[in-house]
Every structure is written in C-alpha cells, then in structure tokens.
Amino acid sequence: MIEYETDGLRESSSGSPKRRLFAQLAAMARALGHEHRLDLLEQLGQGERTVEALARHSGLPFANTSQHLQQLRRGGLVATRRSGKHILYRLSDDAVPGLLAALRRVAERNLAEVQQLIATHFTSRDNLEPVSREELLIRLRDDGVVLLDMRPEGEYAAGHLPGALNVTPDQLDAAIQTLPRDREIVAYCRGAYCVLSFEAVEALRRSGFRARRLEEGFPEWKAAGLAVEVA
Amino acid sequence: MIEYETDGLRESSSGSPKRRLFAQLAAMARALGHEHRLDLLEQLGQGERTVEALARHSGLPFANTSQHLQQLRRGGLVATRRSGKHILYRLSDDAVPGLLAALRRVAERNLAEVQQLIATHFTSRDNLEPVSREELLIRLRDDGVVLLDMRPEGEYAAGHLPGALNVTPDQLDAAIQTLPRDREIVAYCRGAYCVLSFEAVEALRRSGFRARRLEEGFPEWKAAGLAVEVA
DNA sequence: TTATCAATCAATCGCATGATTGAATATGAA
DNA sequence: TTCATATTCAATCATGCGATTGATTGATAA
Numbered sequence: 001m002i003e004y005e006t007d008g009l010r011e012s013s014s015g016s017p018k019r020r021l022f023a024q025l026a027a028m029a030r031a032l033g034h035e036h037r038l039d040l041l042e043q044l045g046q047g048e049r050t051v052e053a054l055a056r057h058s059g060l061p062f063a064n065t066s067q068h069l070q071q072l073r074r075g076g077l078v079a080t081r082r083s084g085k086h087i088l089y090r091l092s093d094d095a096v097p098g099l100l101a102a103l104r105r106v107a108e109r110n111l112a113e114v115q116q117l118i119a120t121h122f123t124s125r126d127n128l129e130p131v132s133r134e135e136l137l138i139r140l141r142d143d144g145v146v147l148l149d150m151r152p153e154g155e156y157a158a159g160h161l162p163g164a165l166n167v168t169p170d171q172l173d174a175a176i177q178t179l180p181r182d183r184e185i186v187a188y189c190r191g192a193y194c195v196l197s198f199e200a201v202e203a204l205r206r207s208g209f210r211a212r213r214l215e216e217g218f219p220e221w222k223a224a225g226l227a228v229e230v231a
Numbered sequence: 232m233i234e235y236e237t238d239g240l241r242e243s244s245s246g247s248p249k250r251r252l253f254a255q256l257a258a259m260a261r262a263l264g265h266e267h268r269l270d271l272l273e274q275l276g277q278g279e280r281t282v283e284a285l286a287r288h289s290g291l292p293f294a295n296t297s298q299h300l301q302q303l304r305r306g307g308l309v310a311t312r313r314s315g316k317h318i319l320y321r322l323s324d325d326a327v328p329g330l331l332a333a334l335r336r337v338a339e340r341n342l343a344e345v346q347q348l349i350a351t352h353f354t355s356r357d358n359l360e361p362v363s364r365e366e367l368l369i370r371l372r373d374d375g376v377v378l379l380d381m382r383p384e385g386e387y388a389a390g391h392l393p394g395a396l397n398v399t400p401d402q403l404d405a406a407i408q409t410l411p412r413d414r415e416i417v418a419y420c421r422g423a424y425c426v427l428s429f430e431a432v433e434a435l436r437r438s439g440f441r442a443r444r445l446e447e448g449f450p451e452w453k454a455a456g457l458a459v460e461v462a
Numbered sequence: 463t464t465a466t467c468a469a470t471c472a473a474t475c476g477c478a479t480g481a482t483t484g485a486a487t488a489t490g491a492a
Numbered sequence: 493t494t495c496a497t498a499t500t501c502a503a504t505c506a507t508g509c510g511a512t513t514g515a516t517t518g519a520t521a522a
Contacts, residue, residue, distance in 0.1 A: 018424055063469085087469065
C-alpha cells in the first residue's frame, strides 16, 4: 500500500510554515487574478506611470484604478514612489514580466478559448519569422538592420531600444516611402498581445520590404537588463 | 503632453479580444489563488494522484478537494483521466511547474513575509552549495556521485531520478553507516519548499560526508523532460 | 494661508467564492 | 442485478471581493 507522507516541511510539528508560504503565494496569485489588474501590469511593463495615466489608459474610474493598484502593491507585484503631487507606480521586480509570460504560456497551451483567440487575432504569428533578442543584437551590429518602434510617441519617449525609430501606425504609410529598401527591417511594440508590430510587418511586406518582427516587446527587453534609450 | 493610446489590440474597433484574453489569464491566475490549490498542485508535481490520495495528503474533506481540483481543471492547470473506479489528476502541462516557480521567485523577492519565512526555515539554503541539473548530469557520469532521494517510498516508487537511492529521513541514520565516504553525495526531494534534502545534507555533513543538495526537486526534473526511473 | 490637484480612504451594495453537508452518478465486483 | 466504492453535484451559509460614491489626506503653487 502506498502511503503519502503529510509534508515536506513537517507541518505536523511546526504549526505550518509551508501553509503560510502557500498563503502568501496564493495572495500574490489572487493579485494577478483580475482582468483589470493584468491590464495595469501590462501598461506598467512599459515603464513607470501615474495613477491618472493608468486610469485614463484603461478607461477605469479613478478610485477603482487606485484600489486595484493597491492590491497589486499588497501582492508584491508593483512598487511606488512619490514625485511631486504624483505617485508613480512601477513593476516591483524584473521577474514580474517573466511571471506574466509563464502565465500566458500555460494559458496558451491549455485554455481552449485562449487558443482560439490567438488563432483568430494573431493568425500570422507563425509566418512572420520572429527575431530573437540575441539575433537582433548581433544583426544590429553586423547587418545594419533598421529597427522600428511601433508604439505611441509617449511610450517611445519614455524608453526604447537603442537606435530604434519611432513610427506609429498612422505614420507607417509615410515611412514606407522613405525607409531604405536594401536593408532588413525589424519591428517591435509592447510585446505579447500587442499587434502593432504584426500589422507593421504585414504592411511592410506588402510593400516589398524584407521585414520581420522582434519576438518580444519592450517590457521583456527592459526586464532582461538590456540597454534602453530615453527621450 | 504625453498621450497613451488606448490599446495595442485596438479595442476601440474590435469589441475587445484583448479583454477576453486577459479574462482568461485572470481566471487561470485565480485558480492559482488559493492555499489548498497550490498544495494540490505541488503534490501533482510529483506525479498523477487520485482525488482520494490528494484529499488524504492535504487533510481536506473529500468533497472540498474535489471541488478545488475542478477549479484547477477549469483553469487549465490540471487534467484528468479515468482508470477503473479512480480518476487520476495530473498537471496539464510541463510548463505548470515553471509557472509555479515564477510565482515563487517573485514572491521570494518582493513579499517581506515570504523572505522571513524562508530565512527562518531555510537558513542554510545558501550554505549548501546547490548542484544544478546540468552539473549533476555531468558529475553522475564522470565522478560517480551518489544520488539520494529523500522522499517517502511511495513517491520514490512512482518515479525518481535514474540511479537514485531511496533514503527516507528515518532511514538516514542507518544509511550513514553504509554510504561510501570517498564519494560526494547529492540529495534531492520534492523541490522548492521541501526541506527533506536540506536536512539530509546537514546531517550528512555533520557525519563528515561531502554532501550537497540538488537545486531543484523531482517535479522540475521531470518537467524538464529528463529521464525518470520507475519502480 | 488658501486653493487646487493627485491619490487614497470609507461606506455601501451586489455578487462570487469557499466550506460543509448530504444526495446523486458511474464504475467495477459479487 | 445488486452492492460497494470513488467522485461529483446540489443546496446552504458565511465571508470576501469589486464597483461606485463621496469624503479626506497630502503636496504644490498662488
């Protein structure tokens, strides 16, 4: 007869240190467990934001946003600092984007609805031959690749990959006239579920460019500790 | 004035595919957001289990366990199969332990209470010079390291690292008399918050052995797709 | 000081979740 | 078929969470 022992931490003797650990981990997971909070975290992946900016961007009432942010803070996922009248929220740790990525990964593989959403909205994902971080670093140095940042100006200004040009989607048609046709183009945006760079690559290819997509977005780049250019 | 655009998925136009994605991710995160469910997931990291075994191990009422398991299943974290009268639950995906590890990592770095719990219960963590998977693989081949599996017999029987000897904590004193003193010893157990191998390494060192700890436990090894020996 | 603005707090409501109990399925054995 | 066993389902209750509103704190600027 197989017997499974109670515990690896001897909860029998010590009250329950493991219980308390799990309680903490569960609290952190619950902090992740809300649509709006995931949205806020995604925005914070781009960089520090004020409560006001976050509320405006996500279309939530101000007080509501504030409360969600506080839950994220209690959950250890974000941190704050004060700057004049504003309170700036940021991700608490470089490992947070990794946690979100792990969540996405498991969801993409095991939740049918997620698979379907991705299939309908990111169909071309597999066809765009994404460029990895490592490859990009090498090719930027060796091959003179042109790097496009498809995010809105404000986010670009707050930080972008070194040497990237900011081309917002509505500037793309104009850019197509001026971009060099003899060099390969790599586009990126916010990462994960941001389609801006997908669309850019598709449009560029339709116009005859050699274009590819950076596999990840700005937050992952930054979280990996790679150089970021400001202004 | 900085303006942040609404969205990378144009929720303005398309209703809200991103919203639905986040809703799914949030649902998965909520499934992680309960002490008992994390406990169940940890057990399932060792291998398939029946509802009964899980309930017994975690000391929860049967029906309660069943309900938590169903939430985990809805959340895409576990899967089931039927075997005779029993229903066997398992982790749905090799990426699940990675997700749990990411959660632990962020928690260990950002939740003060977790840091404290670890400091008091795993003080020696840093001193035991953990061995990585890669290093272990090499040294098993080259240096004839002795591998100890500190888990209970039942878990050992259900799967263990190739060549590992099963030594439960109460067998350790006896084993100390017979283990070879000229070879290094590496101990492992369930991983993460399982102290069995910590204690073993400490006891072995007190007795003059050269002993180290495998950085991870059995679930991580198995999830990495490495060889597992049964029976 | 006062006025103003950013952000949080407090109170309320409605709804979802977790625990418990007991009944209902479904499978395999007699 | 009938019984026993493993698991799920259904109903209940208490509690906690999320949204909304309006009041409050804290910091800057006039």
